[in-house]
Amino acid sequence: MxxxxxxxxxxxxxxxxxxxxxxxxxxxxxxxxxxxxxxxMAFQNYKPAKGYFGSPFVGFDQFMFLFKDVEFxxxxxxxxxxxxxxxxxxxxxxxxxxxxxxxxKSLGMKRITQTVSYLPxxxxxxxxxxxxxxxxxxxxxMLNNALMALGxxxxxxxxxxxxxxxxxxxxxxxxxxxxxxxxxxxIAAISGIDQALYEAAELxxxxxxxxxxxxxLPGIKSTIxxxxxxxxxxxxxxxxxxxxxxxxxxxxxxxQTIDIFVxxxxxxxxxxxxxxxxxxFKSVISLGLVFGTNAIANKLGENSLM
Amino acid sequence: MCxxxxxxxxxxxxxxxxxxLLASSMILSLAACGSGDGGQQSGQDSSVQESSSExxxxxxxxxxxxxxxxxxxxxxxxxGVAPMEDADxxxxxxxxxxxxxxxxxxxxxxxxxxxxxxGVTLKFEFLVGDLDQKLGTMIAGSDYPDVIFAGDxxxxxxxxxxxxxxxxxxxxxxxxxxxxxxxxxxxxxxxxHVYNMEIYGTFQNDVTEVAPPFExxxxxxxxxxxxxxxxxxxxxxxxxxxxxxxxxxxxHPDIDGVPTSGFEILGDGWRNWALLNPAQNLLGAGNEGxxxxxxxxFETSFYQISDTAHDFYKKLNEEYLKGVIVPETxxxxxxxxxxKITTGAVLGFYDQNWNFGSAQNLLKADGKYNRTYVCLPITxxxxxxxxxxxxxxxxxxxxxxxxxxxxxxxxRLMRFFDWLCQREVQDYLQWGEEGVDWNxxxxxxxxxxxxxxxxxxxxxxxxxxxxxxxxxxxxxxQGIYKSDNMPCGAGESPxxxxxxxxxxxxxxxxxxxxxxxxxxxxxxxxxxxxYPVWAMNLEDGSPAAVASTKITDVTMKCYPRLILAKDEAxxxxxxxDFLKEFNAIDLDAYQSEVDRQIAEKMAK
Numbered sequence: 001m002x003x004x005x006x007x008x009x010x011x012x013x014x015x016x017x018x019x020x021x022x023x024x025x026x027x028x029x030x031x032x033x034x035x036x037x038x039x040x041m042a043f044q045n046y047k048p049a050k051g052y053f054g055s056p057f058v059g060f061d062q063f064m065f066l067f068k069d070v071e072f073x074x075x076x077x078x079x080x081x082x083x084x085x086x087x088x089x090x091x092x093x094x095x096x097x098x099x100x101x102x103x104x105k106s107l108g109m110k111r112i113t114q115t116v117s118y119l120p121x122x123x124x125x126x127x128x129x130x131x132x133x134x135x136x137x138x139x140x141x142m143l144n145n146a147l148m149a150l151g152x153x154x155x156x157x158x159x160x161x162x163x164x165x166x167x168x169x170x171x172x173x174x175x176x177x178x179x180x181x182x183x184x185x186x187i188a189a190i191s192g193i194d195q196a197l198y199e200a201a202e203l204x205x206x207x208x209x210x211x212x213x214x215x216x217l218p219g220i221k222s223t224i225x226x227x228x229x230x231x232x233x234x235x236x237x238x239x240x241x242x243x244x245x246x247x248x249x250x251x252x253x254x255x256q257t258i259d260i261f262v263x264x265x266x267x268x269x270x271x272x273x274x275x276x277x278x279x280x281f282k283s284v285i286s287l288g289l290v291f292g293t294n295a296i297a298n299k300l301g302e303n304s305l306m
Numbered sequence: 307m308c309x310x311x312x313x314x315x316x317x318x319x320x321x322x323x324x325x326x327l328l329a330s331s332m333i334l335s336l337a338a339c340g341s342g343d344g345g346q347q348s349g350q351d352s353s354v355q356e357s358s359s360e361x362x363x364x365x366x367x368x369x370x371x372x373x374x375x376x377x378x379x380x381x382x383x384x385x386g387v388a389p390m391e392d393a394d395x396x397x398x399x400x401x402x403x404x405x406x407x408x409x410x411x412x413x414x415x416x417x418x419x420x421x422x423x424x425g426v427t428l429k430f431e432f433l434v435g436d437l438d439q440k441l442g443t444m445i446a447g448s449d450y451p452d453v454i455f456a457g458d459x460x461x462x463x464x465x466x467x468x469x470x471x472x473x474x475x476x477x478x479x480x481x482x483x484x485x486x487x488x489x490x491x492x493x494x495x496x497x498x499h500v501y502n503m504e505i506y507g508t509f510q511n512d513v514t515e516v517a518p519p520f521e522x523x524x525x526x527x528x529x530x531x532x533x534x535x536x537x538x539x540x541x542x543x544x545x546x547x548x549x550x551x552x553x554x555x556x557x558h559p560d561i562d563g564v565p566t567s568g569f570e571i572l573g574d575g576w577r578n579w580a581l582l583n584p585a586q587n588l589l590g591a592g593n594e595g596x597x598x599x600x601x602x603x604f605e606t607s608f609y610q611i612s613d614t615a616h617d618f619y620k621k622l623n624e625e626y627l628k629g630v631i632v633p634e635t636x637x638x639x640x641x642x643x644x645x646k647i648t649t650g651a652v653l654g655f656y657d658q659n660w661n662f663g664s665a666q667n668l669l670k671a672d673g674k675y676n677r678t679y680v681c682l683p684i685t686x687x688x689x690x691x692x693x694x695x696x697x698x699x700x701x702x703x704x705x706x707x708x709x710x711x712x713x714x715x716x717x718r719l720m721r722f723f724d725w726l727c728q729r730e731v732q733d734y735l736q737w738g739e740e741g742v743d744w745n746x747x748x749x750x751x752x753x754x755x756x757x758x759x760x761x762x763x764x765x766x767x768x769x770x771x772x773x774x775x776x777x778x779x780x781x782x783x784q785g786i787y788k789s790d791n792m793p794c795g796a797g798e799s800p801x802x803x804x805x806x807x808x809x810x811x812x813x814x815x816x817x818x819x820x821x822x823x824x825x826x827x828x829x830x831x832x833x834x835x836x837y838p839v840w841a842m843n844l845e846d847g848s849p850a851a852v853a854s855t856k857i858t859d860v861t862m863k864c865y866p867r868l869i870l871a872k873d874e875a876x877x878x879x880x881x882x883d884f885l886k887e888f889n890a891i892d893l894d895a896y897q898s899e900v901d902r903q904i905a906e907k908m909a910k
Contacts, residue, residue: 047846071859130641137642138634139565160637161870248637249573249581249862250870264855270846 042277062277072278075261078167078254082243083235085171087228093179095224098186099212114187117180125177125241132173133246136160160246163254170242185227186220193219225297233290236282258282382419383739387730389423390721398427399719400451402444403779404459407432408769416735416773426722428453430775444468450710452719455779460502460704469501469708475720476500481727482720484513485781486701492910493703503723504706505778508785510699517785517798518696519830520822522681524593524658525693526584530814531676532653538817541682542691544588544621551653552630561677564651568630571622571869572657573862574640580656581636582861585615590689592831593658595839596857597900601692604836604904606897610861611888614686616881619868623877626869636866650677675810683827696830698837707779723781732783735773736795743772744796751801752792759806762796836907839900849892850899856891860884 011018042062044055066072097117104110120128135142138156147153159165197215206214240259247255258278266275409430410417421427431451433440437459444450445466456463463469473490477483482503486493489509493500508516526547532554533539541547551568560566573581579593586598586609598609609615625631638646646652647665650672655662659681669677683691709716725731737744743758754762761767768774783794793799803822804812820826844851864884871877 045847130639133637133639133642138632158633158637161633161866245639249864249866250636252859252863264859265852269844269848269851269855271851272847274847 039276039280041273042280044273046273046276048272058273062273063281065274066277066281071256072258072261074253075256075258078243079236079239079257079259082167082170082239082257085167086174086239087231087235089171089175090178090182091224091228091231093175094182095186095220097179098183098190098220099216101183101187102190102216103208103212114180114184118184119180120177121181123177125245128173128177129242129245132169133160136169160248161250163251166243166246166251166254169246170239173242173246186223189220189223190216229290229293229297232293233286235289236286383734384419384423384730387423387728390425390725392718393423393425396421396425396427397715397718398429399453399713400431401428401453401455401779402431402433402440402451403455404433404437404457406434410775411770414770414772416738416771417776419734420726420731420773420776424722424725426718428776428780430779438462448712450712452713453707453709455505455707456704458702458704460706460708463708463710464495464501468710470711470713470716471499471501472503472709472720473500475716476503479720479724481724482781485509485511485727485783487511489699489701492700493706495703501708502703502706503708503781504701504703505781506705506784507697507701508699509701513788514783514785514794515788516697516699517793519694519824520800520803521659522683522693522824522827523660524579525587525681526654526656526684527662527679527681528654529650529652529677530680530810533680534676534814534817542684543687544618544684547654547682547684548621548625548630552628554653555630561651562649564649567632567635567646567652568654569622569625570635570643570646570652570655571631572638572640572643572655572661573636573866574638574643577640577661578858578862579658581865582610582858584656585609585612585618587691587693588614588618588684588686588689590685590692592692592695592833593838593840595842596854597839597897599836599839599900599904601831601834604834604908606900606904608888608893608897610857611885619865619881620877622869623871627873631869633870636869650674670808675808678811680814680823680826691828692831694824694827694830695837696832698833698835700835702841707781726776726780727783729783729787732777732794735777735782738772747801747805749801752796752799753801753805754796759796759802834908835910836904839904842900842903844899848899849895853892853896857888857893857896860887860891864888 040052041055043057043059044052045058045061046052046055101110101114104113136144136159138144138158141156141159143159144153144156148156157165159169193216197219198211201211201215236258239257243255243257244260244263247260258281262275262278265271266278409432437456441456441459441462445462445468448468450463450468454460454463454468460469473494476486476490486503486509488511489504490500493502493504495501508514528541528547528551532550533541535554535557536550539546539550541550548569555566555568558566571580572578582596583593586594589598589609589612591598591601591609596610597606598612599606622631626633635643644662644665647655647662648668650669659666662679666678669675681693683693685691709719713719726735737752737754738758740746742755744752744754747753758772761771777795785798786793793802796802800821807815815821815823818826824830844854864880864887868877868880868884871880
């Protein structure tokens with residue numbers, strides 16, 4: 001029996017499973033792979049009225065337009081910077097928050113804290129951004145008031161008018177909004193850790209922090225790695241709302257992200273080809289990031305995603 | 307919060323009051339009808355009717371139907387108007403409107419009356435969601451309602467062949483022909499057909515002329531209290547403007563407990579004109595767009611990098627250094643801007659009146675009339691201001707209603723539109739009934755009654771109790787009737803404008819010796835055919851479109867920095883940086899496209 005025949009026989013035995021997976025594959029094909037045919041737009045000067053077949057091919061012109069534009073590279077830089085800062089800080093905050101929450105012994109208190117902390121997740125960015133801009137206002141803004149009361153600054157700082165603060169503003173807005181929500185999955189992972197390990201650690205004389213460091217953290221390490229890999233795939237997609245809403249002319253150099261660039265130079269002026277080209281660029285980079293991290297995780301001996 | 311609450315309470319009180327007034331006035335009008343003074347009313351109508359010759363044809367039929375006892379049915383408003391001959395054969399047309407909104411209530415008395423006299427019911431469908439998607443779905447399935455008003459997006463429907471040609475139809479109907487006959491060449495599309503009856507604007511015709519604007523719609527606004535305190539000076543330059551603001555600020559560091567803000571500059575997203583546009587107005591242009599056009603030679607140039615722009619932002623920079631402009635104004639959102647104006651502590655800003663109207667309405671509701679604003683004709687010294695427009699009477703050829711290929715009886719619909727355009731019907735739709743909704747003033751003009759005015763300011767009641775929706779989305783007369791100088795609608799009536807003003811405002815206008823605020827400006831300018839540049843269509847994804855976006859981008863980025871420069875030296879070096887960045891744009895792509903379109907439109 002050749003290898004192929006063996007495989008066939010095995011498949012025949014799993015017929016039901018294959019039948020069950022068919023709808024999922026059709027779904028994936030229709031909604032994930034079929035739309036990729038639209039990528040052809042990126043190599044055309046696409047006009048909706050003419051369609052794919054009537055629009056002229058222009059080769060890599062759309063990509064050249066992107067790569068030659070200083071603004072575009074600035075957008076790439078801003079996107080990467082804001083997304084990575086966002087990723088790092090939201091990871092740290094979520095994990096630390098989950099660890100601390102796990103240490104609360106009063107069940108009621110724990111539940112209340114958890115609920116309160118993930119409520120901001122359900123607010124839209126429009127609301128969060130207006131809260132942020134209120135808090136940072138120079139006239140009676142919370143932050144300026146607090147800093148002035150403490151004597152740290154003499155006159156209010158125009159937080160949303162200075163480029164050096166902007167990335168921090170976006171980072172901490174999303175930390176504030178998402179920490180509670182992001183920590184849910186870690187809390188779930190923590191609750192799955194075998195209690196016997198804690199008891200053993202206690203017998204060995206481990207204190208609270210030592211238990212956190214030697215039992216809890218290693219227990220959720222694989223969860224952390226999987227989430228990290230998954231989130232890295234979104235790095236280039238994750239920065240539109242906050243920079244778009246809080247950005248202004250003064251901040252344009254640090255607040256314009258790839259998505260905003262595409263909105264201005266692609267969608268707004270009807271250049272769908274350019275928007276598609278930028279989309280392909282993003283996909284390629286994201287794919288690279290995911291595979292790269294995956295490989296590193298493999299090397300480090302962690303369960304990788306693929 | 308508190309203000310909103312107060313306003314709610316105020317509105318409720320007003321509503322109750324209006325309802326009572328309305329009820330009592332209805333009883334009175336019923337009584338009036340019963341006592342049979344219909345004769346007087348119809349006498350008035352016929353005198354008006356004679357004024358336009360086109361209507362004499364339609365006048366023949368009322369005599370006929372009148373003799374058959376139509377008199378008994380058709381009393382009250384529109385007593386002298388002949389019903390359409392097939393009025394007892396009801397028909398419904400579906401009508402899609404590109405605006406979000408609501409259809410008028412079924413028991414709307416005005417629309418009921420119209421249906422009674424014509425047999426025609428228009429079933430309005432307003433936009434929900436995204437217009438392009440809605441039209442796309444319609445086009446994909448050829449699933450059109452009978453009538454569509456799609457605004458600019460009408461071109462899509464025309465391309466798809468959704469509309470029936472009207473160039474041979476319009477001349478058959480006297481009122482419609484009077485309205486559109488003279489502008490047919492502008493309504494004609496590239497394929498030689500007319501698909502649209504434009505509904506906004508006064509077009510070149512023999513019946514009406516353009517009404518003068520009462521207020522300037524765009525420019526440098528100043529709080530009336532500032533002018534009052536300065537003794538109502540005439541202000542024409544930036545220096546004079548900021549001088550009175552500074553003087554007022556010095557005396558009143560805060561207003562009602564809120565720190566006074568001298569000058570606000572809104573630059574939030576697409577609401578960026580306060581930041582980008584003023585220099586063109588200082589040069590004497592109107593609200594043109596991203597380029598300056600010489601009105602004699604039609605030569606174009608970029609005002610963004612002119613000496614005027616340099617000096618304007620320099621002036622703003624000086625005001626920033628003096629503390630008249632607070633830096634936060636450059637980072638604030640539209641909502642923050644509006645709530646700031648609502649406090650009454652903002653002395654001046656550059657804006658378009660509809661953009662801050664909501665704030666001004668709240669100030670009025672609070673009775674703070676001295677905190678409302680007036681626009682000033684500010685230009686470079688010695689330059690004649692060009693803020694005010696007078697329509698050139700040329701239609702856009704897209705902004706109108708079209709009848710679709712799915713409409714089964716377009717002839718009757720055209721006849722209905724024509725019927726609506728009779729003077730009496732137009733007056734009824736816009737003004738309502740004399741004595742109930744409006745009255746003649748001492749000067750012989752027309753003004754709404756206070757009750758009717760309250761209805762007009764209340765969107766829901768205006769929709770459900772007046773003919774507004776029907777009037778708004780059908781072909782209609784706008785402007786001033788040439789025959790008797792009467793305004794077509796309340797919005798065009800100087801007497802109504804005056805009557806709707808508060809005592810404070812009347813006093814303010816008196817102090818300047820003017821009838822309405824627009825008189826502070828030079829006479830409205832009738833713009834050339836191409837005007838304005840901002841309305842020009844740039845081809846999707848073309849270099850001109852890219853350049854236009856870049857121009858906005860670079861100016862949005864650099865102007866705020868200039869305003870916040872630390873000193874003169876920094877200002878000059880930032881200005882040099884700005885010039886370098888601006889000139890790096892493919893300016894020629896944009897300019898040559900604008901030049902091309904101007905030449906093309908001027909040749910028409």
